[in-house]
Amino acid sequence: MKKRGAAVLLAAILLFLPFRATALEIWEAFDPDFLFSETKTENFNTDFTLSGHPAEDLITVALAQSGKTTNQLGYTEAWCADFVNDCAKLAGIDKGVIPWSYSARGSCTYLYDYMLNRCAAEQVTNPKRGDLVFYYCTVCETFRHIGIMQSATLSVEGNYGGRVNAAVTTYNDPRGHSVKSGDVIRLFLRPSYSLPTVVHGDTDGSGVFDEADAAYLLRTLLAPERYPTDHKIDLNGDGEEDVQDALFLLRAALFPEEGAIPAKHLPVFADADAPTCTEAGEIGESHCSFCGQLLSVRRKADPLGHDFVNHVCTRCHEVRPESVGLEMKLNDEKTGYTVCGIGECADADVVIPSVFEGLPVTAISLFAFENVPSMKTLTIPLSVTEVGAGAIFQCSSLTAIYCAAPSLPDGWSPHWAEYTSAEIFWGMDKPPSLNFGEEHF
Ligand SMILES: [Zn+2]
Ligand SMILES: [Zn+2]
Ligand SMILES: [Zn+2]
Structure with a gap:
């Protein structure tokens, strides 16, 4: 009884949501290139850092x-397209x-048509880094080869x-037609x-995502x-497809207002030795917790660098006693520096x-600190x-x-602090508000 109900429902959905076969889909169904695809990433050198x-x-x-x-990578077919995938x-x-997934059939023809029709790739004539180059023989009337552009002219090809x-x-x-002779032309796709x-x-x-996807899923199940x-097929999460x-x-x-299908991927990262402020590390691969799609591969990660806020790193709590980012100017004698502005310093x-x-920092120029609302104390x-x-001036x-x-040193102008109401303390080389411990100074 239950089965029959499902069958009636299925028929109803199929009737009202007719399958929208495109020419591409029909063509795909008969494309013998379907048979050819290899993935050999296990033989790839993975000593690289992704950006x-x-x-x-x-x-x-x-x-x-x-x-x-070919032997080192282990491909057993013409592998230029497999390599790109x-x-x-x-x-x-x-x-x-x-x-690059199940549909990544290692065929230049397939890749070209699929990317153009399904992946919103753009045909371009002014190639740049990251574009794909397809070699099409106008005599044989077939795609022959594919590569990845490193620049407007240089490619890297498997x-x-x-x-x-x-x-x-x-x-x-293979029949002697070449780019040089003009028989083979280069077509570029921008992914x-x-x-x-x-x-x-x-x-x-x-x-x-629309109702047609429900009809397609029924077909997939059958x-x-x-x-x-x-x-992913088990969309309701009951363990059954x-x-x-x-x-x-x-x-x-x-x-859609019920929000059963999240609009964006929900990335979850696998465990990894994360990079620290000073040490390189790894970022684990990430998958979408809803659809399971691989979103990023495990990769090496450069040290993060410190994130100092008022002298203390927010991540590792390392202390940097002196301010950085102040605007500095080399003096005329090239013997020392003059502070002439707050620059990038937000301390x-x-x-x-x-x-x-x-070189020693020997001077502070006229109006060096003018209207610096972020500054609460200054140490000289x-x-x-x-x-x-x-x-x-007016901080x-x-x-x-x-x-x-x-x-007051002889070289300081008697008017150096005339335009501030801040209290001045002599003989102090650090602000007492910063509790760094002696060893940092
Ligand atoms: Zn040819
Ligand atoms: Zn997802
Ligand atoms: Zn740090």
Whole structure:
């Protein structure tokens, strides 16, 4: 009885939501290239650091394989397109941008048509880094070869002379047709790196999530080989892949306000030795907790660098006693530096360093600190022997100035602090408000 109900429902959905077969889908169904695809990422050199910029990362992964031969990589077919797909996979590029997954059939023809029709790739004539170059023989009327552009002219290609190589417009096809003779032309595709690609609920891969996806999912459940999907099927999360999931999908499409299908990927990162302020580390691979799609691969990560807020790193609590980022000017004699502005420094407790780039900091110029509302205290080291008139001018939050000198030095203008109401303390080389411990000074 239950089965019959499901069958009636299925028939109803199929009737009202007719399958939207496109010419491409029909063509795909008969394309013998379906049979050819290999992935050999396990043999790839993975000693590279990804930047998170897909076009750059694609090139990075490809170049890391430079010189690798067919045997070393382990491909057993013509592998120029497999190589692009495998590079995209390791670069963490979305399958909706370069289809490296189940649909990544290692055929230049397939890749070209699929990327153009399904991945919003753009045909361009002015190639740049990260674009794909397709070699099309106008005599044989077939795509012959593919590579990844490193620049407007230089590419990196798999299976070029039997290995991964850089190339400049020099392809010859097996029948002797060449770029040079004009028989082989180069066509360029710019992958849609910046577009959000995999759409949750988009089981038919049309690029949108709508009721047709529920109908497609029913077909997938009935004939998975014929109607493949790389989308998760157990959408209602009950552990079963069945007609209930198609119903769930239909409801989600009809009532999007219920939010059953999240609009964006929900990334979850795998454990890894994370980088610290000073040590390199790894960032674990990430998957979407809803659809399971791999969003980024495990990668090496550079040290994060400290994040100082008023002398203390927010991550590791390391203390940096002296302020950085102050505007400094080399004096005419090139013997020392003059502080002439707050620059990039955002410290509440500004501590002028006594040495900058190997030379002493000897002076503070006229109006160096003019209207610096972030500054609450200012500390001036012993090395400063000259301070201009009005050096501290209308700094509204400034309450205290600590001077390492025991009393007003001869070289300081008598008017140096005339335009501030801050209290001045002599013989103090650090602000008492900062509790760093003695060893830092
Ligand atoms: Zn040819
Ligand atoms: Zn997702
Ligand atoms: Zn730190």
